[in-house]
Amino acid sequence: MPDYAEITYRVADHVATVTLHRPEARNGYTVRMADELADAFARADADEDVRVAVLTGEGSDFCVGADLSQGGFDFDETGPGAHWQEPAGRVSKQVFAMNKPVIAAIRGAAIGGGITITLSADYRLAATDARFGFVFTRRGIYPEGASAWFLPRLVGLGRAMDWMISGRVFDAEEAQAAGLVHRLHEPERLLDAAYELAADLVANTAPVSVAVTRQLLYRMSGVDSPAPVHEVDSRLIASIPTNPDAVEGVLSFLQKRPPTFTQRVNDDLPDFLPWR
Structure with a gap:
């Protein structure tokens, strides 16, 4: 087991729990976090003892998006022919390729990369206090995590256009009504609900x-x-x-x-x- 610095990983009852663990930075997303997440999901997929993975965040926010205070991303400077891959897509692609279901349990802010990394999960459960935003156009940047492929398949092209073009932040009720979120739970019940769903999948599928x-x-x-x-x-x-x-x-x-x-x-x- 590698030493993770910005996430935690544990396995119990055939469920791997992958937790974003930078609560002091509201789980701001970094390159190291991306690579640790990709490694953890690959590990869970290869482990026959693991039947389901739960992705969550430590503290009151799931992830507020990229933390550029850590020096920015590891951009490849070798030119347009380079095969550099942006950090959110490193995770969403790994989850997409998995043979195990993934349940994202989201409370508080899930902004930018904090929501795009969950789009390839099988379930998104959210706390009633969750807030979402594909805020890229409000920062002069671009959608990532292959979200322009995943999001329209989840909520339809019209709603995806609204959220991505405007970059506005929206609440858990709107997310559920559009189909981005499967179910809502009170914040203190969210993780229990994710584990109950995982236990059902382990026992019955x-x-x-x-x-x-x-x-x-x-x-x-x-x-x-x-x-x-x-x-x-x-x-x-x-x-x-x-x-x-x-x-x-x-x-x-x-x-x-x-x-x-x-x-x-x-x-x-x-x-x-x-x-x-």
Whole structure:
């Protein structure tokens, strides 16, 4: 386990908790935080003991955005052909690629990179005191974290245009009404609610099925025709007779007992998936 300076990482009950940990700076986002987050999510994805990851922030704010007081970002100065990647995207891309669901638990301010890093999570739970803002145009800069791809898929192009063009800050109720946030909770209940959701996923879902379903939605929901999706679906459904988790899922339902799924994400993902 590496020593993290700006986040914390722990695993308990098959849940990895990744916490932004710069409360003295309201969890201001830095390059080091970005790289530590990307490392932590890659670690969680590779660990078979981890079934779900919860992303949260220490203190009363999730993240107020980039903390440029730390000297700015590590811009690559080798020219336009360089392959430098901005820090928010380092995290959102890692979460996008994961085979484990990610629950973001957001309270207080989630501004700029503090919201874009959560857009590739599977769930965003927010406290009633949460505030959101894609404030880039008000700083003369540009959206990052691949947010121009993720946000319209979550809330529609019209709402994404409103929030991103205006750069205005909006409250938790507006975020929930638009579909950015799944559920609202009182601040003192937020993390408990995230762990309750994680526990339900751990107890009642099959890890390989979750991994395949998560990536089907992300990788194939935007294709131009249902035909290629149906091709993948057909191969997946055809594999059911030799799939022990499918047998267990049906038996546990018929026998009215909790399922015990045995397939492992690292070993048992179908080889024919087009994104593998």
